[in-house]
Amino acid sequence: MSAYRRHTGSFRSAILALALLAASGSSARAELTIDITRGNIEPMPIAITRLVGEGDEGRLGQEIARVVSADLQRSGLFRPIDQRAFIQKPEAMKVRPRFGDWRQINAQALVNGLIEREADGRVKVTFRLWDVFAERQLTGFIYRSVRTSWRRIAHKIADDIYKRITGELGYFDTRIVYIAESGPADRRVKRLAIMDQDGANHAFLTNGRDLVLTPRFSPTAQEITYLSYFHDQPRVYILNIDTGQQEVVGDFPNMTFAPRFSPDGNRVIMSLATDGNSDLYTMDLRTREFRRLTENPAIDTSPSYSPDGGQIAFNSDRGGSQQIYVMDADSKKVRRISFGAGRYATPVWSPRGDLIAFTKMHKGQFYIGVMDPDGKRERLLTSGFLVEGPTWAPNGRVLLFFRQSPGVGSEEGETRLYSIDLTGYNERLMVTPIDASDPAWSPLIP
Amino acid sequence: MRTKFVIFFAALFLVAACETVPEETASTAGAGAAAETTTSAGVSGEAVSTEPSSTEVSTAMPAGPTPGTQEDLVVNVGDRIFFDFDKAVIMAAAEKTLKRQAAWLKQYGGVTVTVEGHCDERGTREYNLALGERRANAVKNYLVALGVDAGRIATISYGKERPEALGHNEAAWSQNRRGVTAVN
Numbered sequence: 001m002s003a004y005r006r007h008t009g010s011f012r013s014a015i016l017a018l019a020l021l022a023a024s025g026s027s028a029r030a031e032l033t034i035d036i037t038r039g040n041i042e043p044m045p046i047a048i049t050r051l052v053g054e055g056d057e058g059r060l061g062q063e064i065a066r067v068v069s070a071d072l073q074r075s076g077l078f079r080p081i082d083q084r085a086f087i088q089k090p091e092a093m094k095v096r097p098r099f100g101d102w103r104q105i106n107a108q109a110l111v112n113g114l115i116e117r118e119a120d121g122r123v124k125v126t127f128r129l130w131d132v133f134a135e136r137q138l139t140g141f142i143y144r145s146v147r148t149s150w151r152r153i154a155h156k157i158a159d160d161i162y163k164r165i166t167g168e169l170g171y172f173d174t175r176i177v178y179i180a181e182s183g184p185a186d187r188r189v190k191r192l193a194i195m196d197q198d199g200a201n202h203a204f205l206t207n208g209r210d211l212v213l214t215p216r217f218s219p220t221a222q223e224i225t226y227l228s229y230f231h232d233q234p235r236v237y238i239l240n241i242d243t244g245q246q247e248v249v250g251d252f253p254n255m256t257f258a259p260r261f262s263p264d265g266n267r268v269i270m271s272l273a274t275d276g277n278s279d280l281y282t283m284d285l286r287t288r289e290f291r292r293l294t295e296n297p298a299i300d301t302s303p304s305y306s307p308d309g310g311q312i313a314f315n316s317d318r319g320g321s322q323q324i325y326v327m328d329a330d331s332k333k334v335r336r337i338s339f340g341a342g343r344y345a346t347p348v349w350s351p352r353g354d355l356i357a358f359t360k361m362h363k364g365q366f367y368i369g370v371m372d373p374d375g376k377r378e379r380l381l382t383s384g385f386l387v388e389g390p391t392w393a394p395n396g397r398v399l400l401f402f403r404q405s406p407g408v409g410s411e412e413g414e415t416r417l418y419s420i421d422l423t424g425y426n427e428r429l430m431v432t433p434i435d436a437s438d439p440a441w442s443p444l445i446p
Numbered sequence: 447m448r449t450k451f452v453i454f455f456a457a458l459f460l461v462a463a464c465e466t467v468p469e470e471t472a473s474t475a476g477a478g479a480a481a482e483t484t485t486s487a488g489v490s491g492e493a494v495s496t497e498p499s500s501t502e503v504s505t506a507m508p509a510g511p512t513p514g515t516q517e518d519l520v521v522n523v524g525d526r527i528f529f530d531f532d533k534a535v536i537m538a539a540a541e542k543t544l545k546r547q548a549a550w551l552k553q554y555g556g557v558t559v560t561v562e563g564h565c566d567e568r569g570t571r572e573y574n575l576a577l578g579e580r581r582a583n584a585v586k587n588y589l590v591a592l593g594v595d596a597g598r599i600a601t602i603s604y605g606k607e608r609p610e611a612l613g614h615n616e617a618a619w620s621q622n623r624r625g626v627t628a629v630n
Contacts, residue, residue, distance in 0.1 A: 185609050185612050186610065187608075188607065214571060214572060234575070234602065255575070255603060257572060258572040271572070273576065275583055276580045276582065276583025276586075276601070278576040278579060278580075299573060299577065299580065301573060301575070301576045302570070315570075315572070317573075322569075345572075345573050346570050385614070389570075406614035
């Protein structure tokens with residue numbers, strides 16, 4: 001079954017669409033789309049030609065096409081066609097593609113473009129997305145940047161294509177911050193690391209001397225909040241990615257942990273332990289005002305704001321076992337929302353506001369799932385010996401989490417990042433240089 | 447610290463070999479009080495206080511742990527207690543260890559300690575940080591209730607970040623759900 005289709009009819013397959021369009025002789029109302037709300041869809045065949053340019057620019061044009069193809073392929077929604085199958089040369093498309101040539105290789109969508117060097121040394125990229133059957137341009141943009149930022153141009157093009165075809169915002173021009181792990185489990189070295197969403201431009205942000213955990217991106221600034229055991233004192237820190245400057249959040253005698261930014265980026269919400277009891281607090285980063293949100297002898301941790309800032313999902317064992325609760329940010333009224341079998345943890349509000357992702361533990365298995373903010377319609381997306389720590393792509397359609405395998409015999413298992421569609425399909429390993437945990441997805445880079 | 451432990455335990459095994467200390471006692475001392483969960487009896491390091499049976503052996507014997515040190519605590523008192531899954535309640539077996547720890551801390555009044563709270567890997571990271579904090583404080587509170595000055599006891603939670611046993615089964619997890627008293 002295919003989920004890409006044209007809005008003119010209820011037909012579901014490309015071939016049917018082709019037949020019908022040919023029969024009607026009209027394509028004016030046809031709209032090339034993918035309905036990504038459905039699972040297990042057949043990827044849309046798309047031809048992505050190298051961007052045409054002179055010399056070095058031409059070579060860069062091929063690299064950009066390769067990155068765009070890889071982005072779209074990983075989404076599971078597109079099937080880039082091998083360039084060797086192309087009939088029409090990219091150079092010959094400067095005016096208009098010869099659509100028959102692309103229909104012949106079953107391309108539904110076609111991407112072509114130009115890359116030029118500007119007088120100031122920057123590159124200028126023009127790209128167009130075409131509906132092969134309707135024979136018309138769907139979208140097109142011009143991007144200029146310094147040459148070294150060519151990957152961002154590629155990701156932006158992939159985002160444009162994704163948005164035009166699916167109707168949803170893209171998520172390719174983003175970064176992932178996570179914890180890179182190495183060494184034996186009892187002396188594990190953990191470092192803050194960052195990379196583009198496709199694994200490129202990987203960098204370690206800390207040197208591994210201090211244990212670091214649970215990083216989260218600021219929604220508004222190039223900052224990360226995380227937990228560091230600097231001087232054997234577990235405290236919440238903020239790291240400026242550009243300057244490398246680290247700053248402890250507040251000055252507390254006890255452990256602070258589980259930090260997240262508020263949606264406006266002005267506050268950090270986190271747990272503070274006092275005499276062994278963890279409660280939730282917020283710290284206003286401008287006024288340094290510290291505000292207590294929970295006052296309960298139970299564990300209160302793993303807070304996550306709703307996108308409008310009005311509610312806070314969090315993890316608590318106040319009812320006797322680990323469950324998910326939602327607090328109204330103003331009234332501080334709390335209600336439990338997880339009622340299924342097992343223990344629930346790590347609630348993370350979707351950027352769209354419509355779902356809460358979580359980790360669930362039941363009968364020795366761990367699960368990643370989603371539920372409505374009222375706790376209804378729980379769906380489990382994946383499971384394993386240990387899966388934990390979901391984080392949302394900025395469009396709320398894809399999740400990242402980490403999966404730890406127990407290993408076989410004396411062989412230690414691996415801990416790796418995986419992405420999965422909201423539908424539960426398209427689970428994919430995210431390649432990292434070494435073991436990886438605690439991923440956090442950035443917002444779309446402005 | 448780790449190197450010192452290794453050297454010390456190596457010496458201990460030497461003594462055990464010379465002296466034919468009953469095997470289970472030797473292994474108990476060697477693992478600190480780690481055998482506690484498996485035997486459910488309060489145990490630890492009686493072996494070392496055993497007098498050597500001959501002068502010949504005693505000349506070969508190391509001096510033994512310096513009183514008031516971490517080694518002394520591990521061998522003669524027991525540096526750790528264990529918890530049930532997702533619990534921070536001090537169990538009966540642990541009470542015996544903590545009573546010895548309290549007496550030891552009173553004996554060496556200049557010693558300050560940090561109680562580490564640890565968890566097994568069968569929980570989520572942040573919840574386990576909170577649980578480890580709860581466990582560390584349960585140990586601290588118990589010692590304080592027995593008369594140890596609270597100012598001498600710091601706490602730290604490592605959650606599931608520093609397992610002692612590396613297996614992925616209940617035998618390992620029961621060793622990792624622990625409160626460890628470490629001399630500063």
